[in-house]
Amino acid sequence: MKILIVGGGGREHAIAASVAKSPRAEKIYCAPGNAGIAQIAECVPIGVMEFDALATFATEKGIDLVIVGMDDPLVGGLVDVLEAAGLRVFGPRKNAAILEGSKAFSKDLMKKYGIPTAAYENFDSAQAALAYLEGASMPIVLKADGLALGKGVLICNTLEEAKAGVKSIMEDKQFGDAGNRLVIEEFMTGREVSVLSFVDGKTIKTMTSAQDHKRAGDGDTGLNTGGMGTFSPSPFYTKEVDDFCKEHIYQATVNAMAMEGRPFRGIIFFGLMLTDKGPRVLEYNARFGDPEAQVVLPRMKNDILDVMEACIDGRLDEVELAFEENAAVCVVLASGGYPVSYQKGFPISGLERFGDGEQDGRFCFHAGTGYVDGQVVTAGGRVLGITATGKDLKEARARAYEAAQWVSFEGKYMRHDIGKAIDEI
Ligand code: AMP
Ligand code: GLY
Numbered sequence: 001m002k003i004l005i006v007g008g009g010g011r012e013h014a015i016a017a018s019v020a021k022s023p024r025a026e027k028i029y030c031a032p033g034n035a036g037i038a039q040i041a042e043c044v045p046i047g048v049m050e051f052d053a054l055a056t057f058a059t060e061k062g063i064d065l066v067i068v069g070m071d072d073p074l075v076g077g078l079v080d081v082l083e084a085a086g087l088r089v090f091g092p093r094k095n096a097a098i099l100e101g102s103k104a105f106s107k108d109l110m111k112k113y114g115i116p117t118a119a120y121e122n123f124d125s126a127q128a129a130l131a132y133l134e135g136a137s138m139p140i141v142l143k144a145d146g147l148a149l150g151k152g153v154l155i156c157n158t159l160e161e162a163k164a165g166v167k168s169i170m171e172d173k174q175f176g177d178a179g180n181r182l183v184i185e186e187f188m189t190g191r192e193v194s195v196l197s198f199v200d201g202k203t204i205k206t207m208t209s210a211q212d213h214k215r216a217g218d219g220d221t222g223l224n225t226g227g228m229g230t231f232s233p234s235p236f237y238t239k240e241v242d243d244f245c246k247e248h249i250y251q252a253t254v255n256a257m258a259m260e261g262r263p264f265r266g267i268i269f270f271g272l273m274l275t276d277k278g279p280r281v282l283e284y285n286a287r288f289g290d291p292e293a294q295v296v297l298p299r300m301k302n303d304i305l306d307v308m309e310a311c312i313d314g315r316l317d318e319v320e321l322a323f324e325e326n327a328a329v330c331v332v333l334a335s336g337g338y339p340v341s342y343q344k345g346f347p348i349s350g351l352e353r354f355g356d357g358e359q360d361g362r363f364c365f366h367a368g369t370g371y372v373d374g375q376v377v378t379a380g381g382r383v384l385g386i387t388a389t390g391k392d393l394k395e396a397r398a399r400a401y402e403a404a405q406w407v408s409f410e411g412k413y414m415r416h417d418i419g420k421a422i423d424e425i
Contacts (some may be wrong), residue, residue, distance in 0.1 A: 001305060004058050004076065005030045005041065006048050007069035010332075010367035010385040011290035013037050015069055017357060017365070018297045018304040025305065030060065035376045035386075036366025039356050047074045055085040065090060067308065071147055074266075074286050075101035090308040092266040092286050096257060096326070099264065100286035103144045105182045110281060113256040115249055117281040120185040128169040129182050133162050139187040144169050146178030150226050151215075155187065176367045190275040191236045192282065194247040194292045197250065198307055200316035201263035204254045205307075206245075208299055208323040209237035210292040211419075216339060225339045226382055229418030230392055231329045232295035236274060243280050245272065248250040253284070265311050294365050294385045329400040329419045332367070336411030338381035343411065344368075346378045350407035361389040362403040378409050393419055 001024050005012050013036050019025050020040045031054060033043030046053045048070055058066055066082055068074055068091035077094035089098075096107050104122040109115070118141070121187040123129040133140070142165045144152030152175045156162035169179035197206040216222035228344045249270065257264040269285035269292070297304070301322040335342035354364035364421075365387060368380015384402045390396030397419045404414060 001025055002027045002062060002066040003029070003305070004061070004063045004066045005033075005075060006054060007064065008032045008034045008037070008048070009070070009290055011288050011293040011363040011380065012069040013357070013365040013367070014293040015067060015288065015304070017363065018300065019067070022303045022305045024303070026160060029057075029063070034366045034379070035369040035371055036357060036364065048078075049097075051076075051077065051078050051081040054078065054088065054180060055082050058082065058087050059085055064088060065305065065308065067091065069287060071097075071100055071285065071287055088312060090266060090312060092264050095262045096264040096266070097286040098262070099257065099268070100150075100285045102145050102181075103143045103283070104181050106284050107183055107185075109253075109256050109260070113259075115252050115253055115256065115281060116278065118186040118188050120183050123170075123179075123182045123184065126166055127169065129166045130163055131183060132184060132383050133159060133166065136162075136184070138162070141185040141187050142166065143183040143185060144175045144179040145181035145183060146175070148175035148178040151175070151224060152178055153224075155180075160267040169233045171190075188273050188275050188280060188282075190273045191234075193234045193237050193241075193272045193274060194230075194289050195237070195245070195270045195272060196288060196292060196296055197268050198262050198311050198316060198319075198321070199254055199266060200311040200314045201265050202252050202258060202314065204268070204315040205316055205319060206250060207296050207321060208232055208287070210295050211233040211236075212289065212292060213415060213418055216415075218415050223339055224258065227291045227332065228287070228334065228415045229329070229331045230289075230291045230295045231327065231396070231419035232292070232299060233327060235393070235424070241274060241279055249279065249281060270336045290367075291330045291332060291365075291385045294363070294387045297326045298361075298363060298387060298389060299328055301324060312400060324389070326389050326391055327393040327396040328368050328387055328389045329393065329396040330365070330385045331347055331400045331404045331414050331418050332382050333384040333386060333404060333407065333409075334382050334413045335368070335378055335380070336413045338413065342381055343370065344379050346379070346410040347382070348376045348378060348407060348409040351376060353403075353406040354371070362399060363387040364403075364407070378411075383409065383412075
């Protein structure tokens, strides 16, 4: 099979590495890819929002399967454009990717179908939102409706902060058009868990659990980022939690989308909070998490192409997902100054320790890297994701931090406590 992967971050590197393990993969292309993906795939310089160029390229190359990894093209309707060109595509169509693309839509869906989530109201005008806040209890959560690079959520402790948040999202358009609508939501507390799943429109199969560390600094301090590291499985995702989610959340979401005439085929990522009243949905994403994919996919035993094709053909019920009885930890190496401002273009050394990307269960997934004069250099805020597997989380963590020392570049920054909560239990 010839496969085209759309995207160019650590998640797409993890997807490409998983695809490369399949005996059915003859040739892998990635648009636009990065310096790490280039070790296992041919990278083509087409941007993820260049829908027509992607369709033309895939048609000309006789691509058998296109995998869309990123949220922006999914929400923008890339799958529909590729399908109209006669291509086979793994990922939700535009009318289903709205599950991630509009938080107001997903909240209304959960309310309508009784899927447990935080209480909320949607607003189209700043005036109405400000009036509502006067009678609301604090803290409170503001969410820009649309995609905002994972940064469109503000947790406000005081009425003043909340009012300022409404103004910056809805009037100053801090997140652009994503802030045309606003969700105001009850503040919840509890452990967060990410559960990714394959969906074929009617059947859902969940993967092993994971947990992200979103804040920039050790001890969950500092600004929110795209994710500074992950571990899998989450020790907090117990059988009891799984049973609850199976009964009230997973299949219910898939059925709700089908009932709405928006059958979902692809990945649903459930962002869950384990509150003292039980699990609640924080958010849905319509794709693999980044860096959740970097700890979940290395543990998957299935041939990913078989599973993706089963999703496209509506026969996921025939598939049994299987994961290694081990654990994985991913430590993100970022550019100093991320997520605010940082320099790019610094040479990265030590990458050869990882061979073609993996060495003895240690993976170097590239996120923001590129080439200058044949030398691999930093090209983004999150530069590399160093993943290691181990017999348990403690061993995986020690191995990941050891391998994180193998590479260096100017300004290299990482958190030192990825997966640390696991040592406390
Ligand atoms: P989201 O993009 O919706 O996952 O939100 C980003 C982060 O904000 C989540 O991972 C949580 O840490 C936090 N968050 C979102 N919604 C709530 C909520 N209702 N209560 C408390 N924290 C929340
Ligand atoms: N790591 C969180 C996300 O991919 O949305």
